[in-house]
Amino acid sequence: MQARAIVVTxxxxxxxxxxxxANIGAALAMExxxxxxxxxxxxxxxxxxxxxxxxxxxxxLIDVLEGRCKMRQALIRDKRxxxxxxxxxxxxxxxxxxxxxxxxxxxxxxxxxxNFDRVLIDSPAGIERGFQTAAAPxxxxxxxxxxxxxxxRDADRIIGLLEASGVEENRLIVNRIRPKxxxxxxxxxxEDIGEIxxxxxxxxxxxxxxxxxxTNVGEPVVLRKEKTLAGEEFRNIARRIRGEKxxxxxxxxxxxxxxxLRRLFGGGR
Amino acid sequence: xxxxxxxxxxxxxxxxxxxxxxxDRAKLAPGQMEALKEDLLAVLARYFPADAKKVEIEFEQRxxxxxxxxxxxxxx
Numbered sequence: 001m002q003a004r005a006i007v008v009t010x011x012x013x014x015x016x017x018x019x020x021x022a023n024i025g026a027a028l029a030m031e032x033x034x035x036x037x038x039x040x041x042x043x044x045x046x047x048x049x050x051x052x053x054x055x056x057x058x059x060x061l062i063d064v065l066e067g068r069c070k071m072r073q074a075l076i077r078d079k080r081x082x083x084x085x086x087x088x089x090x091x092x093x094x095x096x097x098x099x100x101x102x103x104x105x106x107x108x109x110x111x112x113x114x115n116f117d118r119v120l121i122d123s124p125a126g127i128e129r130g131f132q133t134a135a136a137p138x139x140x141x142x143x144x145x146x147x148x149x150x151x152x153r154d155a156d157r158i159i160g161l162l163e164a165s166g167v168e169e170n171r172l173i174v175n176r177i178r179p180k181x182x183x184x185x186x187x188x189x190x191e192d193i194g195e196i197x198x199x200x201x202x203x204x205x206x207x208x209x210x211x212x213x214x215t216n217v218g219e220p221v222v223l224r225k226e227k228t229l230a231g232e233e234f235r236n237i238a239r240r241i242r243g244e245k246x247x248x249x250x251x252x253x254x255x256x257x258x259x260x261l262r263r264l265f266g267g268g269r
Numbered sequence: 270x271x272x273x274x275x276x277x278x279x280x281x282x283x284x285x286x287x288x289x290x291x292x293d294r295a296k297l298a299p300g301q302m303e304a305l306k307e308d309l310l311a312v313l314a315r316y317f318p319a320d321a322k323k324v325e326i327e328f329e330q331r332x333x334x335x336x337x338x339x340x341x342x343x344x345x
Contacts, residue, residue: 148282149282149285149286149289152286153286153289153290153293156290156293156294157293160294182279184277185277185278185279185280186277186278186279187279188279188282188283188286189279192279192283196283196286196287196290
């Protein structure tokens with residue numbers, strides 16, 4: 001992706017925006033980029049806990065926007081990986097100052113003056129002002145969707161709003177897919193979702209218990225030693241964002257005579 | 270699909286999504302479809318008598334495109 005300022009968004013809440021932001025941010029840093037992840041979910045801040053940096057929050061986004069501190073004072077450096085920084089949201093302060101214009105200037109400052117290669121913006125759920133602000137500085141978006149009717153519907157709305165506000169380089173991440181259910185025909189497939197939303201795919205993240213474990217301990221899966229399916233795919237997404245051609249995971253692990261016969265006759269996948 | 274295979278729930282999900290998105294994308298508020306129906310009937314009445322109670326107007330997915338279908342029985 002050419003976009004350096006990327007908003008991670010979904011419309012619907014609870015689909016995995018924050019986890020996606022934390023992991024792709026960390027994975028991009030592991031690839032050598034200087035990355036800032038920004039939490040715009042003022043009042044419901046969570047990116048800090050998902051990343052395990054909650055104990056180090058002193059200043060926040062609102063302090064920066066209102067000029068109470070310098071950008072460098074608010075940025076929390078992640079000590080586990082080189083060149084990864086978090087700008088946390090405010091949990092208690094009034095979000096009136098969360099102005100799209102000012103926020104755009106903040107992100108521009110990070111890229112142009114602080115030499116960040118990539119800024120990932122964790123958008124709040126919904127389509128209100130919080131989302132509008134989060135999307136304002138973005139040149140591209142990662143639209144996170146679960147294989148579920150309500151999530152796909154909301155994603156469609158978000159895609160329309162992104163395009164209307166000039167965010168152009170938009171890619172789809174299908175999160176929490178369960179290969180078994182897809183094969184059984186009880187879950188929308190990645191192809192179905194791509195066809196309905198008409199957006200280029202950049203990631204297919206399987207449902208993975210490792211995610212909850214990593215949130216429990218505050219360590220993004222990509223930074224953990226144990227290999228997880230989700231962690232592998234988040235690292236692959238980072239590489240795809242950087243323009244590498246990385247094949248998508250093959251979720252159709254079922255093999256053998258029976259399934260090839262079924263496929264031959266156009267049965268389930 | 271084989272006839273003995275039960276209808277997959279994901280096919281149902283896809284159909285429902287395509288329909289609901291057709292309305293979302295057209296930015297039609299609830300009730301506007303009814304208003305459109307009234308307007309159509311008023312115009313049609315100038316040419317031939319339509320059976321108002323049986324008129325059906327809806328969006329339908331046709332491959333890539335969404336089309337507006339109006340099913341208008343003529344009163345005989």
